[in-house]
Amino acid sequence: MKIKKSQNDSRLIIALEGRLDTLTAPQLEAELNASLDVISELEFDFKDLEYISSAGLRVLLSAHKAMAKKDGMKVINVREEVMEVFELTGFSDILTIE
Amino acid sequence: MINAIRKKIGVRILAGVIAILIIFASIIGWIGYREFTDLLLEQYADGAFRTADSAALTVNPDHIDRFVESGGKSSEYLASYFSMDQLCNSQDVTFIYVIRPDLTDYGHITFIISTINKNSPYGVYEFGFYRKTTNDEYREKYRALYEGTSERELVIRDKGYIQTDPHITAMIPLKGADHKTKAILCVQRQMDTLVAFRQQFIRKIVLALLVAAAVVILAQGGYLYRLVIQPLVKIKDEAERFADENVIAPVKLTETIRNQDEIGVLADSIDRMEEQIQDYVANLTRVTAEKERIGAELDVASKIQAGALPSLFPPFPDRGEFDLYAAMLPAREVGGDFYDFFMVDDDHLCLVIADVSGKSIPGALFMMVSKILISMAVQNGNQPGAALTRVNKQLCRNNRAEMFVTVWLGILELSTGMLRAANAGHEYPAICRRDGHYELFKDSHGLVLGGMEDMCYKDYEIQLEHGDRLFVYTDGVTEATDSDNELFGKDRMLDSLNHSRTATAAETLEIVRKDINGFVKDAPQFDDITMLCLLYK
Numbered sequence: 001m002k003i004k005k006s007q008n009d010s011r012l013i014i015a016l017e018g019r020l021d022t023l024t025a026p027q028l029e030a031e032l033n034a035s036l037d038v039i040s041e042l043e044f045d046f047k048d049l050e051y052i053s054s055a056g057l058r059v060l061l062s063a064h065k066a067m068a069k070k071d072g073m074k075v076i077n078v079r080e081e082v083m084e085v086f087e088l089t090g091f092s093d094i095l096t097i098e
Numbered sequence: 099m100i101n102a103i104r105k106k107i108g109v110r111i112l113a114g115v116i117a118i119l120i121i122f123a124s125i126i127g128w129i130g131y132r133e134f135t136d137l138l139l140e141q142y143a144d145g146a147f148r149t150a151d152s153a154a155l156t157v158n159p160d161h162i163d164r165f166v167e168s169g170g171k172s173s174e175y176l177a178s179y180f181s182m183d184q185l186c187n188s189q190d191v192t193f194i195y196v197i198r199p200d201l202t203d204y205g206h207i208t209f210i211i212s213t214i215n216k217n218s219p220y221g222v223y224e225f226g227f228y229r230k231t232t233n234d235e236y237r238e239k240y241r242a243l244y245e246g247t248s249e250r251e252l253v254i255r256d257k258g259y260i261q262t263d264p265h266i267t268a269m270i271p272l273k274g275a276d277h278k279t280k281a282i283l284c285v286q287r288q289m290d291t292l293v294a295f296r297q298q299f300i301r302k303i304v305l306a307l308l309v310a311a312a313v314v315i316l317a318q319g320g321y322l323y324r325l326v327i328q329p330l331v332k333i334k335d336e337a338e339r340f341a342d343e344n345v346i347a348p349v350k351l352t353e354t355i356r357n358q359d360e361i362g363v364l365a366d367s368i369d370r371m372e373e374q375i376q377d378y379v380a381n382l383t384r385v386t387a388e389k390e391r392i393g394a395e396l397d398v399a400s401k402i403q404a405g406a407l408p409s410l411f412p413p414f415p416d417r418g419e420f421d422l423y424a425a426m427l428p429a430r431e432v433g434g435d436f437y438d439f440f441m442v443d444d445d446h447l448c449l450v451i452a453d454v455s456g457k458s459i460p461g462a463l464f465m466m467v468s469k470i471l472i473s474m475a476v477q478n479g480n481q482p483g484a485a486l487t488r489v490n491k492q493l494c495r496n497n498r499a500e501m502f503v504t505v506w507l508g509i510l511e512l513s514t515g516m517l518r519a520a521n522a523g524h525e526y527p528a529i530c531r532r533d534g535h536y537e538l539f540k541d542s543h544g545l546v547l548g549g550m551e552d553m554c555y556k557d558y559e560i561q562l563e564h565g566d567r568l569f570v571y572t573d574g575v576t577e578a579t580d581s582d583n584e585l586f587g588k589d590r591m592l593d594s595l596n597h598s599r600t601a602t603a604a605e606t607l608e609i610v611r612k613d614i615n616g617f618v619k620d621a622p623q624f625d626d627i628t629m630l631c632l633l634y635k
Contacts, residue, residue, distance in 0.1 A: 022457075022624075054455035054502075054573075061549050062500050089504060089523035090545035090553075 003031055010040040010071075017048035020056030029059045036063065040070045047077035052085050064095060074098055108319070108327040115318055116311070123307040127300065134299050138292045139266070143252050146268035149189045150250075150285040156181035157196060157211070159272040159280040165210055166198075170225030175211075183213040192218045192265065193286040196272065201244065204237040206230055210281060218288070243271040244279045256289055264289040329355040333365055344379070346372050396459070400432045403462050406469060407436060411604065419512045420447065423603035424630035427574075427611070433626035434461030434503075435572045436469050445513050448476050451630050452505040453524065453572040455546070460499060468493065468503045468547065482507040482520035486547060486555035490522065494551035502548035506570050515562035515634055520555045522547045525573060528595060532565030536595040538588065562634045569595055569606065574627035578614045581621040586614055603631040 001018035012035055020028060036042075042063060052060075060075075067073035074096040078086065086092040157178045165175040186194045195212040209227040214220060223229075231237045235253060242248040249271065256264040267286045271279040336351055351365040411423055424437040434454030442448050450472055454461045471492050475485035486507060493503070506527060508519035519527070523546035526538040544555040562568070571591070578586040594613040598606040607629050614627065 054453070054504075057546070058455050058500060058502065061502065065550075088525060088543060090543045090549075091523070093543075094545055094550055 001027065003028060005031065005035070007035070007039070010038070011043070012039045012041070013043045013045060015045035015047065019051040019053075020049060020059075021051065021053040022055040025053070025055040025059050028056070029062070032059065032063055036066050042067050042073040044073070044075045045077055046075055046079065046082055049079065049082055052082050054089075057085070057089060057091060060091070060095070072096065107330060108323060111322055111326075112315060112319055115315060119307075119311045119314060123304075123311070127303050127307070130303055131296070131300065134296060135292075138295060139254065142266055142287055142289065142292060143268060145189075146191065146252075146266055146285045146287045147250060147270070149185065149191050149194065149287075150268050150270045150283055152189075153182050153185050153194045153285065154270060154272060154283050156185065157272060157281075157283070160274040162196070162198075162210060162272065162280045166226075170210070179211055179213065182211055186213040186215050191215060191285050191287045192220065193222075193284070195223070195286075196281050196283050198281050199231065199237075199240045199244070204231060204240045204244075207240070239269060240282060243269060243282050246271075246277075246279065256293075264293055325357070326361065329357055329361045329365065333361070333368055337368060340368075340372055340375075344375075346376055396432060399459065399462060400428070403428075403432050403466070406466060408439060413439065414441065417512070419635055420510075421603045421633040421635065422447075422449075422631070423607055424451075424628075425607050425611075426626060426628040427623070428626045429574070429623045430458055432458060432462040433628075434458075434465050435574060435626035435628035436465050437628055437630045438469055438473060439630070440473065442476055442509060445511055447510045447512055448473075449508045449510065449568075449570070449630060449632065450505065451524065451570040451572065451628060452503050453574075453626075453628070454501060454503045456499070456501050457626075460501065464499070464501045464503065464548075468505070472505065472507065476507070476509065481557050482509055482518055483555040483557040486520050486522050486544065487553065490547045490549075490553050490555070491551060493548040497548050500548075502546040504546045504572075508568075508570075510562070510632070510634070515564070515566075517560045517562050517568070518557050519560065520544070520557050522555055523549075525571060525576065528569040528571075528592065529560065530567040530569070530595065530599060532563055536567070536569065536592050536599075538592070564635060566634050567599070567606075568632040568634070570630045572626065572628040574623075574625035575610065575614065575629060577625060578618050578627065579621060579624065580618045586617050590617065603633050606631045 001016060001020060001024035004015040004017070006013045006015075014028075014031070016028070018024070044060070064073050076098045078097055083092070083097075086095065086097065158174075161174060164172065165178075168175055170179075182194050182196075192215050193213065196210045197207040198210060199207045206228060207230075209223040209229075210225065212223040212225070212227070214222040231240065239248075239251040239253065243251060251269045253267040253269070255266070265286050265288050267284050269282050269284045272281045272283050274280045332355060333351060336347055340347070347369075350369045352362070352369055355362060355365040357365070407426060408424070413422060422439060424439065426433060426435050426437060428435070434457050436450075436452050436454075438448075438450040440448050450469070452465070452468060452472075454465045454468065456464060468489065471489045472485060475488045476482075480488060486505060489505075503522075504524040505522045506519065506524040507522075508517050508527075510517045519541065521541050522544045524543075526540055528536045529539045530536040539560065541558055542556060545553050575591055576586060576588050580586075590613065591610065594610045595606065597613075598609040601609060610629060611627070
């Protein structure tokens with residue numbers, strides 16, 4: 001999985017490419033831990049994310065909780081496969097998906 | 099034996115020193131030999147030319163023609179001859195002679211006066227003796243003296259001549275009043291003294307070098323032995339000993355090897371290496387023991403976990419209204435999936451299938467907590483939605499590891515076939531109506547349990563008729579992956595299920611499992627595979 005970060009003042013955009021699973025989720029978690037304190041707005045671009053597992057959902061949930069106290073987190077460009085997982089797990093109810 | 103000696107480093111170093119000394123001695127000897135020869139030869143030549151100059155005074159060059167005419171008999175000739183002979187015997191020379199080359203090509207010479215030292219072993223040429231010039235070197239020198247391009251010439255013959263021992267011949271021209279060369283006066287001097295001196299010199303030099311070599315070898319050898327070889331041998335012995343015994347030396351190498359150089363560093367490195375290897379081995383032993391202990395504990399954990407899932411089939415042999423079967427295949431020793439079923443009361447059967455977002459020990463711990471909380475919530479009379487809402491609150495309250503669990507929970511009223519269920523982020527159930535096909539039932543989903551505290555889960559109802567089938571599963575089924583990274587998927591699962599529409603619940607699970615195995619082949623199993631099948635009779 002590739003992680004592309006672009007930061008604009010306090011707004012961080014993370015674009016993921018590949019699979020977010022048990023093997024790659026810790027990588028994303030480390031990246032987020034490094035930045036969550038200094039940002040107020042988080043955006044995930046899932047245009048090239050092919051797969052997300054429960055380990056990946058866990059990282060998203062943590063980020064969602066952390067950002068809920070600030071200006072929020074949103075997910076954009078979600079593919080059908082990933083959207084299916086969001087709907088199945090109920091994540092589509094709590095995440096802001098555009 | 100010879101090989102063993104050759105392999106010793108001390109022998110090799112000494113051999114190198116000796117070789118260098120021999121080369122060094124050869125160069126010095128050769129230079130000394132050359133210098134010595136040149137110097138001695140110069141003195142020899144000087145002496146020979148001085149004699150030649152003296153001998154020249156005994157002959158009047160302008161009278162040489164008359165000597166020849168007299169056939170070597172005139173009194174003037176004899177006077178010259180005796181003076182020269184006297185000179186020859188009083189000086190350290192072998193021959194003094196006067197010759198005339200033939201002036202066309204200097205290829206022959208005629209002896210006019212020829213005297214010899216009586217102590218020499220040689221004979222003397224008679225007056226008028228005519229012979230070939232010895233070689234081209236003589237010929238060129240005769241020519242030079244006659245043509246006036248040179249006033250003195252020297253021939254050195256110091257090796258390889260059988261007829262005459264090594265000698266030099268000094269030549270000067272005898273010039274008349276008209277400054278023309280009338281004849282050549284030659285003085286031959288044997289070089290035996292020079293050769294003898296030189297041999298003595300060489301003997302001395304060789305002896306001196308041998309003594310010097312012996313001293314250097316002894317001194318250098320001793321120095322090398324103390325400085326390099328002795329400590330190296332100690333280090334070698336210690337390394338061999340450690341390799342055999344694997345025990346740290348009672349006396350450290352650095353305590354006996356005091357070198358401040360690379361050998362000291364080597365000794366220190368060996369000391370430290372031994373300690374580190376010992377530490378490493380001890381550590382490894384501890385870690386291995388620890389690993390074995392964890393392995394044994396994991397084994398017990400997996401037994402406890404397996405025991406927590408109902409595993410006696412048929413579970414309710416006296417209930418003929420339904421056929422129920424469930425199974426979990428953990429990917430590791432302990433898994434995060436679970437299923438559960440129990441009678442809430444005489445008419446209500448509770449079914450649970452769940453998937454924890456973590457594997458191994460953390461997953462198993464979270465799974466046990468979730469399973470107990472769910473069964474307690476249901477036993478306390480909660481409907482599925484209410485039960486999940488309650489369990490979610492309990493799980494969120496102290497969820498430090500931020501784990502979550504997806505749960506499908508259903509309660510079937512056996513008398514009516516009414517199934518009330520709620521879904522917390524779990525896979526869609528598959529339902530097969532009597533005489534129909536298995537289809538996914540797209541129920542309404544709540545968020546996974548343990549995610550957000552204030553979630554509310556809603557019930558939905560499905561009316562089951564006699565002969566209907568229900569199949570619930572975890573994503574280990576749909577996401578079973580083959581070696582090309584392809585997923586088993588929902589379509590294959592439904593196909594597989596549709597091959598089992600007349601089978602018992604246990605047979606249905608067996609068919610799906612076989613199809614999964616046939617699909618993934620040798621690819622390793624990443625996720626727990628859990629399935630539950632209910633036949634409403």
